[in-house]
Amino acid sequence: MKFLHIADLHIGKRVNEFNMIEDQKYILEQLISVIESEKPKGIIIAGDVYDKSQPSGEAVELFDDFLTKLVSLAEFVFIISGNHDSPERLSFGSRILKKSGLYIAGVFDGKMNKITLKDEYGPLHVYLLPFVKPAVVRAYYDEEIESYNDAVNVIISNEKISMDERNILVAHQFVTSGGVSPERSDSENISLGGLDNVDASLFRNFDYVALGHIHRPQKIGRDEIRYAGSPLKYSFSEARHHKSVTVLEIKEKGNVKIDLIPLLPLRDLREIKGPINELIKIGKEDYKGSTDYIHATITDEDEIYDALGKLRQVYPNIMILDFDNKRSRSNISFEELSSEKIESKSPLDLFEEFYEAQNNKKLSEEEIKIIERLLEKAGGIEI
Template sequence: MRLLHLSDLHLGKSIYGYSMIEDQRYWINEFLKVCDEQKPDAVMVAGDVYDRATPGAAAITLLDYFIEEISNRQIPLLIIAGNHDSGERLEYAGEILKKHDVYIAGVPQRKITRVTLPDEEGEVNFYLLPYLYPERVASFFDRNDIKSYEEAMINYLSHQDIDTGERNVLIAHQNIIADGVEAERGGSETMSGGIGPIDYSVFDDFDYVALGHIHRARPVGRSQVRYAGTPICYHLDETKQGKKGPLLVEIGPKGEGIKVETIEIKPLHRMRYEKGTKEELHAMFENDNGRDEYVGLVMTDERVDSVTYAYFNDLLQKRGSKLLEFRSEAKSQSGVREGRSREEIQRESLQDLFAELYTKANNDEPPTTEEYEMMKFAADKMSRCEVTKDANPDNSLVDEVIAFARQLGGE
């Protein structure tokens, strides 16, 4: 049986203030081409289908398109909810979808959802397990002593009827570890590390475990327990994770091993993270013809001022690229510089003074690109205002800055 394993679509996600819907739609269309070429017997989506529990209209429409296209190809589709999803919303109309070989498990049940699919060797059992909390298991079996995620999973699986003589696949969305060591995570994972670790050996009854939750594709403990990772980079840190794409899983007769390979799908916009001195970065992008990229820059020898930011931002924009982040690691330049005269301070731009104050208050971490843009906007607005010490300005300036921040993707 040939399976395609993917996870952590995070439909509707925005990064650094930019919507990823266009990138996600492109990736889905490329994935559909993979389906046409590989002709899988099923597609497995291991959770975090949406980026948030209340997805926007564009994300819902995109999932609808994905389900329809897979269904049109008569490929069974198996989906579970992750910790980012609302299980109840995700499994809406689930009974109708089953008639089209679309199986969605949104909320954990006392009896795990099982879907059995045939192949030339017989049948394969798929167990669909949405993100599981210890409290849920405790309520199922009236247990007050279950505290950890691992205890909960062991107890939960012990109540399921799993025939180890058959071929069994588990689809789950949890924080799985091996020998006490957690998987390396990317910068966009905010609810993974340290939360609910479960040792991979808990799943020894399954021939293959299709995991979601960790954004880097990797096996855990044994080659048949796998994270598929995100389809595309959702953070500059994730550029270090190697090639991304669905996992092609081939299951033969019971006991004869399982083959797994990554089918790389190139993203619509390459994401890159470059580090160097101002001169090195200047030379790199003067001689580099890369286009339509998402770029993060780290300057090692100088503070990022408005002139430098504008230069690199304009250079990238001319190539259709976006500057997601531009920060400095020049510690001697970070924070508010002491010992300056009033005249020196007055020569500084207002947004740079904002940025210095922010950096000092934020443990020497400079503002992100979006935050700096908001500071520039506020500084421009303030420069147009004449407020005396006796004046009581209204909230219009604050409202305008907040509105601008929302346009940048701020909360």
């Protein structure tokens, strides 16, 4: 039985104030092409369908169109809510939609949803576990639940999972393996303190675990516990990531085959660095690449008038502009001066240090005299 595993669509997301809806429409159409080629029995969407709990109208419309196509191409579609989704909104109409083979687990109601499929190898159970927090799970169990690991452990322990039959779990949590964390990026919402992690050892009864939440495709512990990753790059920390869709085929118990099919975006997220004239030259020679979303770092030492405007003429979708030169690399700043050091320096000394740090040159004698007069007029400050 073949499945397609995707996650973290984040439909409606804005990156550095750029609306990504056109890019998302393009990548969803590419996913449809993969489905048409692979012909899976089921489609798994492991949470964070939307980027916000109250998605925009265009985001809902795009997902509605995508979902309609999925139901027409696959016999079963399995969806869970992620930490960005509104469980109640995502669950709307879910009981009616089961008749079309669409199973949505948005709101956690005390247990995992279990759907049993059958093929020539016997029954295959798909368990749906939406994103849960310890406080939500405590409402259904008398057991002590302090952490996310406790919460997921209690849920799984209270299920009668047959080790002789094939089992798939769909979940949206921050999963670690023996204290080793997955590789993360800036676009993920990860809690601090380490209390939100769920250890992969809890999933030993499952032949495959389809995870959402982390945006880089990767395995956690064993090959069969996998993050599908987001289909698009949503931060420049993902610039070197290779996005893909996960295809898994489960035959008899213990026989799981996993393939990754690359996804190519309409516009990539790229980082470029160098003198401004060199960056402009490269952009003019690479028309397609120049339309990518760009984080540019200029290394010129001289000040450049309207650097962003000049770059935007070649790179219309530039998102971030930084500078890397002697001035930007200077370690001198008032924030780094201790109170003792500040008290030991005169206002003129402090201004001279600040000016040199910002402009990579010292004040001239004439400029010093001007600052002295200004400081005196400001209140007779000693210089």
